[in-house]
Amino acid sequence: MYTLYHHGSSVCAAKVRFAMAEKGLAWDGKYLDILAGDQFDPAYLKLNPKGVVPTLVHDNTVIPDSTVICEYLDMVEPSTSLHPTDPWLHAQVRYWSKAIDEDLHPACGALTFVVSHRHTIARLGKEKLAAFLSATPDMSVTSDWKAKKRMFVESGFEAPGASEALKLYDNYLKKMEAALQGHDWLVGDRFTIADIAMTPYVNRLAMMSLLGMWTNGRLPHVEQWFERIQKRPHFKPQLLDWIPEQLTADMRDNGALSWPEVAKILDIQN
Numbered sequence: 709m710y711t712l713y714h715h716g717s718s719v720c721a722a723k724v725r726f727a728m729a730e731k732g733l734a735w736d737g738k739y740l741d742i743l744a745g746d747q748f749d750p751a752y753l754k755l756n757p758k759g760v761v762p763t764l765v766h767d768n769t770v771i772p773d774s775t776v777i778c779e780y781l782d783m784v785e786p787s788t789s790l791h792p793t794d795p796w797l798h799a800q801v802r803y804w805s806k807a808i809d810e811d812l813h814p815a816c817g818a819l820t821f822v823v824s825h826r827h828t829i830a831r832l833g834k835e836k837l838a839a840f841l842s843a844t845p846d847m848s849v850t851s852d853w854k855a856k857k858r859m860f861v862e863s864g865f866e867a868p869g870a871s872e873a874l875k876l877y878d879n880y881l882k883k884m885e886a887a888l889q890g891h892d893w894l895v896g897d898r899f900t901i902a903d904i905a906m907t908p909y910v911n912r913l914a915m916m917s918l919l920g921m922w923t924n925g926r927l928p929h930v931e932q933w934f935e936r937i938q939k940r941p942h943f944k945p946q947l948l949d950w951i952p953e954q955l956t957a958d959m960r961d962n963g964a965l966s967w968p969e970v971a972k973i974l975d976i977q978n
């Protein structure tokens with residue numbers, strides 16, 4: 709039996725939900741509100757000492773980290789593998805997942821807090837917000853996430869590293885644009901875990917009203933790829949429907965307010 713600890717707004721959890729749906733795997737969910745601090749519950753920290761989601765429990769085996777979870781699932785259920793068997797195609801898929809884990813994911817956390825989550829968690833009130841920020845473990849999303857999260861929450865785009873995170877995110881869209889020239893999918897003309905892994909990150913920008921990063925002819929292959937992704941039957945249930953309405957509205961509205969700043973940093977004329 710598979711049990712997934714997850715949350716609607718977590719890009720990493722969305723990656724695992726999407727992969728499990730594409731593989732046809734059934735799972736039970738434990739929903740943690742990571743904007744209220746559920747991930748810092750001592751019982752959960754025993755499963756995932758970084759205090760992050762997702763965590764998969766397979767029978768009695770505990771597996772944190774979304775990329776590792778997806779690779780594990782493909783070994784346990786090889787008949788529906790989302791990883792290519794060809795060694796070079798497999799290596800290319802790994803380059804995408806490695807880049808996401810090392811670069812894009814921290815940039816996404818930064819941008820999401822700068823643009824929207826800082827406003828959502830402000831509703832916790834002063835005391836609970838202070839407790840939420842202090843509860844982040846020293847080793848969390850990254851080894852400096854605790855301090856960075858606080859800065860992004862307190863200073864928004866003025867925080868050191870905020871515009872760099874946005875530029876890094878934009879570079880990954882440009883890498884996608886290059887990889888998609890003449891191809892429907894990121895690796896080997898087949899829908900793979902590379903497409904699944906990138907989906908939550910592109911969707912995050914779309915949900916934060918930042919589609920202008922690829923529309924209006926800026927990155928047309930990314931635009932067409934995202935249209936193909938959105939047509940997949942598991943996209944809406946796994947990527948959109950788990951997000952609470954209020955949070956969806958927060959991301960949409962706060963994102964729209966941030967668009968002029970984003971366009972300015974990226975020098976996008978609209």
Ligand SMILES: N[C@@H](CCC(=O)N[C@@H](CS)C(=O)NCC(=O)O)C(=O)O
Nearest residue numbers: 718719720760761762773774775849
């Ligand atoms: N390397 C981990 C990263 C997980 C992660 O960063 N999760 C975020 C949501 S996408 C989280 O739980 N953040 C909690 C926090 O910032 O306190 C993975 O791929 O699963």
